[in-house]
Amino acid sequence: MSKIISLTIKFLNTINKFIWKIIVFLAKFIKVDDINHLDAKPKNVRYRQFNVDDRPFIEPFVEHEHLDYKQLIIDNNIKPINRRLSCSSNVCCPFCNAPSDYLYFNTKKPYDFHCKVCSHSFTTRPRPSKDIILRCPHCHCQLELHHHRTDFDVYRCKNDNCPFYLNNKKSLYAHDLSLYQKHPEKMKLRYIYRHFNIDIPSLSKDYRNFIQSPIDISKAYSSQYVIGLCLTYHVNYGLSYRQTASLIKDVHEIFISYKTVENYCKAVSSIVHPLLEFFPYDLSDTIAADETYIKVAGKTAYIFFYFDAIKKIVTSYRAFDKRDSLSSIKAAYSTLIKFDSLPNSLKVISDGNPIYNVAVHYWAQHGLPFTLYQVIGLSNIDSVSKKYRSQKQIIERFNRTLKYYYRPKNGFSSLDNANSYLVLFATFNNFLRPHYSLDYNVPVVINEVAKAPNMPSKWLELIKLGYDYINIYN
Ligand SMILES: [Zn+2]
Ligand SMILES: [Zn+2]
Structure with a gap:
């Protein structure tokens, strides 16, 4: 019995060697590119929907000879077409x-x-024009025009013999192919x-004008130092306008209404906004993006944060009433224009929300290209998620910090008020708040601010700098 088994094994080994020789022989006739193609896995179809395709050819439309x-009709005796239906x-x-x-x-x-x-x-x-x-x-x-959306139109190549479409279709697994045949709208193959x-001009105008001051702070009744106190309590310590007013009365024996605290804070927000936007930041090439929810007049609003994951500098921080492509494009704009010249290696790490891809499309079309890496789900199912999850966690931690400061405020009464606060919060983060991961240094050190003896004075230094930067607006 054991002899039969050993003979069978010997026989199988001989066949195996023979098969390998055939494979090696045949492999000589296959080009290396084809071998790679055999192993090439198609991209995950679920995420294809928003991949950025190449630019189309744009041709001028030529008026035809008349x-x-x-x-x-007279020369060639042409009759109208005989139709059953008119x-x-x-x-x-x-x-x-x-x-x-x-x-x-x-x-x-x-x-x-x-x-x-x-x-x-x-x-x-x-046609687009x-x-x-x-x-x-x-x-x-x-x-052909395929969809019309508020902010963009989708044009599609409907040619069934288009090589782009045929290649994508060929690369589908059998399961995905049958899914595509049932629901072609769920996959982007064309x-x-x-x-x-x-x-862009309307984006840039909107971006500069979104913070308006209710008062002229240079004519404020209180001393500058009191204004510094209001900001310190409201922003650095997260107290509400009412709590700030009470504290200033109880501790500093200065009577100030909560409405005045609010007006001072909003006015300062409009002054430091240009500083926050136009300061010559030294940014890294790794930006983490995330959106978070806040309540504005009882309704949900969305903040898009972009954050330098290495330098801890907030680059976009604005609240929008909609989580749509326009908000996403505006949020990316605020970050992109903070670079003198865009690094080739610029990476933005976000969650799987497709509106980030829309921003990539838009800015690639307008000369500001960046690469988006989307960390999807809670577990690292793909290599991108594995590589960039830590950056994603950094911005999520930053979001939690905002929530900690924002909670006592119980939401905002208007989107303008929310944005006014967010400017102050981002200013506080970039110029005043020591970070554990930066050895307890602030992300952006400005000498005049560093030298100021206490927090209210540091705020006053920022206001001074803000006035210098306001000229850039005009
Ligand atoms: Zn004709
Ligand atoms: Zn085509």
């Missing part, structure tokens, strides 16, 4: 001006026409281009 359809379209041929009676069209392709009079084909697909045509960079077909309807 032939005279009436003359052509055509209600008011489209005319752009080449010869022939009316719809002379235009062939396909009910499945309502934008595409062919003129019986001059034999030209043309399309009436919507009347002067340009967008074409797929992979197959050169004209892109080339798409987002055309944004947001212009």
